[in-house]
Amino acid sequence: MTHIVCPFCGPREIGEFEFHKTLPNAGLAPFAAAYLRVDSLTLSREHWQHARGCRGWLEVHRNPSTGAVLSIRLLGTVGP
Amino acid sequence: MAASPRYSAWALLRARFAGSGYWHPLWSGRRLQEAYDVVIVGAGGHGLATAFHLARDHGVRRVAVLEKRLVGYGNVGRNTTIVRSNYLYPENHYFYEDSLRRWETLSRDLNYNVMYSPRGVVDLAISEDEFPALARRGNAMRLAGIDAELMDLAALERHCPELDTRLPRRFPIAGALVQKRGGTVRHDAVAWGYARAAAALGVDIIEDCEVTGVRASTGVAHGVETTRGYVKADRIVFATAGHTGMVGTMLGVPLPIETHLLQAMVTEPIKPLLHTVLISMFPAHGEVYVLQSDRGGIVMGGHLDGYPSFTREGRWDRMEDVVAAAVDLLPQIAGLRILRQWAGTNDQTMDGCPIIDRVRYDNVFLNAGWCYGGFKAIPASGAACAALVATGTAPDLIAPFKLSRFESGHLLDERGAGPFPVRQ
Numbered sequence: 001m002t003h004i005v006c007p008f009c010g011p012r013e014i015g016e017f018e019f020h021k022t023l024p025n026a027g028l029a030p031f032a033a034a035y036l037r038v039d040s041l042t043l044s045r046e047h048w049q050h051a052r053g054c055r056g057w058l059e060v061h062r063n064p065s066t067g068a069v070l071s072i073r074l075l076g077t078v079g080p
Numbered sequence: 081m082a083a084s085p086r087y088s089a090w091a092l093l094r095a096r097f098a099g100s101g102y103w104h105p106l107w108s109g110r111r112l113q114e115a116y117d118v119v120i121v122g123a124g125g126h127g128l129a130t131a132f133h134l135a136r137d138h139g140v141r142r143v144a145v146l147e148k149r150l151v152g153y154g155n156v157g158r159n160t161t162i163v164r165s166n167y168l169y170p171e172n173h174y175f176y177e178d179s180l181r182r183w184e185t186l187s188r189d190l191n192y193n194v195m196y197s198p199r200g201v202v203d204l205a206i207s208e209d210e211f212p213a214l215a216r217r218g219n220a221m222r223l224a225g226i227d228a229e230l231m232d233l234a235a236l237e238r239h240c241p242e243l244d245t246r247l248p249r250r251f252p253i254a255g256a257l258v259q260k261r262g263g264t265v266r267h268d269a270v271a272w273g274y275a276r277a278a279a280a281l282g283v284d285i286i287e288d289c290e291v292t293g294v295r296a297s298t299g300v301a302h303g304v305e306t307t308r309g310y311v312k313a314d315r316i317v318f319a320t321a322g323h324t325g326m327v328g329t330m331l332g333v334p335l336p337i338e339t340h341l342l343q344a345m346v347t348e349p350i351k352p353l354l355h356t357v358l359i360s361m362f363p364a365h366g367e368v369y370v371l372q373s374d375r376g377g378i379v380m381g382g383h384l385d386g387y388p389s390f391t392r393e394g395r396w397d398r399m400e401d402v403v404a405a406a407v408d409l410l411p412q413i414a415g416l417r418i419l420r421q422w423a424g425t426n427d428q429t430m431d432g433c434p435i436i437d438r439v440r441y442d443n444v445f446l447n448a449g450w451c452y453g454g455f456k457a458i459p460a461s462g463a464a465c466a467a468l469v470a471t472g473t474a475p476d477l478i479a480p481f482k483l484s485r486f487e488s489g490h491l492l493d494e495r496g497a498g499p500f501p502v503r504q
Contacts (some may be wrong), residue, residue, distance in 0.1 A: 001395065015397040019387035021500060026334035034487045034499045035430050036334035039325025046389045064339070064391045 001067030008054045013071045018051040023059070041065045046077070087191055094331040099180035107279030113287050115312035117141045119292045119304055120319055121327075123147035124268075125156035125455060128274035128285075129317035129462020130469070132190075135281035137463070138470035143160045144313075148290040152271030155322050158424035159455040160344050162357055164262035167225055168217045171480035171492050174435065175225050175460055177478055182459030183265055192273030194265050195374065199356050201262030202240055203407070205254040206362035214257040214342050218263055221259075229258045229400040242354055242423060243408070247407060251362060259339060263357065264371060270458060279421060285291045293330060294444065301441040315469055317445045322425040323390075332442045336430040336486045336500040337449055341385040343394030343423035345402070347416040349376030358409055366405030378413050380406045384426065386502055394423035419450070426451055432504030433492035436465050445469055447481065451504055 005011045023045040024033035026045050027033040042063045062068065084092055085104070095102040102307060118134055120127045123145045134140040147153075153354050163183050165176035218228035232255045233245050245253045275285055286308070293305040294316065303312040318327045327336035354372040361367050363429045367383040381400035385395050407414045429435065429449035434457065439446040447465045448458060464478040474482065485491060497503035 001389075001393075008091050013397070014395060019502060021502075022338055022388060031487055032334065035336045037325065037328075037336070037338055038334050039337070039339060041326065041390060046387065048387075062387075064388045066470050067389065067393070 001069075004048070004057070004060070004069060005072060006050050006053060006056065008056050009050065009070060010051070012053055016050060017058075018049050018054040018059075020047040020049055022046050043070070087193075090500050100230045102335070106276040107285055109286040109287065110279070112144070112289065112308055113142070113284065114301075114313070116284075118143045118315045118317065119311055120145045120317045121304065122154070122318065122320040123271075123275065123285055123287065124154045124319060124449075125205060125270055125274065125458035126320070126321065126379055126461050126465065127317070128271060128278055130317055130319060130447065130465045131283045131285075132274050132278040132281065132464045133466030134204055134470060135278060135283050136468060138141035140470060143278075145278070145285045146281060146289045146291055146309070146311070147285070147287045150287050151275050151285060152268055155231065155424040155426075155454055156271045156458070157268055157306065157431045157452075158344070158374065158422055159267055160371065160379050161264040161267045161455065162201065162262070162369060163196075163265050163456040164259055164357075166201065166203060166217065166221060166257065166259045167494060168220050168230060169492055169494055170220070170224060172494060173221055173226055173476050175481075176456060177224065177452070179460035180261060182332060182463070183456075184261075186265075186270075188279045190273040191459075192269065192276055194273050195264050196495065197263045197374070198261050199263040199358060199371075200239075200258055201261045201357045202236070203257040203259075204360045205256060205360065206251040206360055208254050210362060211254050214255070217378055218257045222465045225259050227259060229260065229435045231258055231343050238359075240356055242412075243358065244411070247411065265455075266374070267302065267455060270455075273427070273461070274458075294441075295482060296441055297441060301444045302339075315443045315445065317447060317465065317469055319437070319447040321448050321454055323451045324427045324446070326327050327446070328446075331440050331444070334434075335439075335448075336499075337427050337435075338388050340387070340426050340428045341389045341423045342390065342426050342452070343385065343398060344379065344381035344404075345421040345422060346373065346377040346379045346479045347413065347419050349373075350378070350416065350417050351376065353408065353412060354378065356459070360405060360409060366401045366408070368402050368405035368409070370406045370409065377419060378406070378410075378416060384502055385423070391426055392423050392425060394421060408482075428501030430486055430492040430499040430501060431491040432495055432497070434461070434481050435480045435483050436461065436468065436481045439483060
């Protein structure tokens with residue numbers, strides 16, 4: 001995994017992006033959403049930010065076994 | 081096949097005259113039995129140490145360690161070999177101190193040279209403001225009877241002359257917290273030594289045997305499904321740090337763990353340059369720990385890659401960060417070539433501390449979530465985990481590492497970073 005294709009800027013080096021968090025996948029109750037994860041070898045849904053680029057927030061679906069980006073979309077306003 | 085002989089100077093001398101027939105494999109191939117008292121999943125440091133202590137301290141007769149690939153192929157052979165107990169929180173420093181004391185005598189306990197080298201661990205302060213934080217940590221350690229020494233620049237220069245503290249740097253070195261009993265241990269030897277000692281006590285170590293599921297009825301597990309067939313077990317221990325998230329998925333239990341990559345690298349060997357372990361953990365500066373292996377290579381590691389991954393590859397720009405931070409500390413190594421680079425998958429918990437507890441079933445145990453601390457914890461973790469499995473009660477040392485702490489709020493958040501595994 002060396003590049004990510006930002007929907008706004010196009011392909012950029014991974015160093016421009018910052019991983020923020022894994023999206024809740026073990027239920028939406030507060031404790032489960034914040035603390036629990038169901039690990040998968042094939043799909044990880046995450047929030048990233050193009051921090052050293054357009055600063056857009058991204059929802060990225062990746063395959064953590066290969067690093068391949070499965071889908072990516074620009075989010076509205078989310079943040080830490 | 082004959083068992084490996086007891087090692088000693090006398091044995092070495094005898095072997096000299098006995099010829100090549102004297103040496104035997106450290107442990108010989110055992111056959112998988114149908115049923116065991118305890119089945120341990122994962123022949124890494126923690127699994128093998130738990131097996132060793134179950135057999136030696138608790139007299140558990142039938143113990144098997146099942147390994148998907150080879151003994152020591154996972155994180156026990158992928159770390160940077162550093163051992164230390166310089167933690168702030170009592171729950172952590174008492175536990176890691178117990179481990180450090182066991183490291184000191186481990187070669188004798190296992191009758192196998194694990195090359196414990198108390199060369200000292202130097203935690204650098206990269207600004208004046210970091211100094212009080214190190215002082216606080218050092219004082220907490222000293223109150224617990226652990227050695228810690230706060231050094232100003234002059235003392236640091238005397239202790240570590242290879243480090244030029246006067247170089248103009250963007251973040252000048254301000255001092256250090258030094259733990260002189262910390263140091264390094266040969267990581268492969270730890271896996272081999274525990275495997276040999278456990279096998280000598282009758283533990284079956286089965287390689288190339290992947291556990292694919294747990295067979296259970298209401299509240300009780302009966303055994304594990306493996307690629308070599310079903311194995312009945314009274315108790316099951318998962319010591320699969322690096323893939324514990326997948327164990328959770330297999331058991332149908334969400335865990336407070338994410339899997340992240342941590343990489344390390346080593347340069348070509350050079351003559352002795354660095355006599356201690358240097359650690360610089362100042363995020364803006366680039367996090368790095370650097371040491372010189374006994375073979376002469378400069379070993380370096382840094383922070384996590386920064387996103388969940390099972391690839392074991394490691395990203396290039398993180399490698400650059402680590403090397404830049406190491407060269408900043410030791411400009412002498414700038415011309416060296418990197419010989420090898422590798423990565424291991426980390427169990428990153430939500431508070432940066434491990435989990436040793438029951439999970440889902442009353443007779444299934446989890447030894448997991450080791451984050452950065454797995455290798456140095458092996459001896460203490462093995463002893464305590466074996467006690468928990470054998471007696472059913474967690475020893476005081478690991479009582480804080482229970483799984484329920486995340487829900488009850490008793491987090492051991494040494495970094496105070498919140499429930500973000502990547503920041504621990």
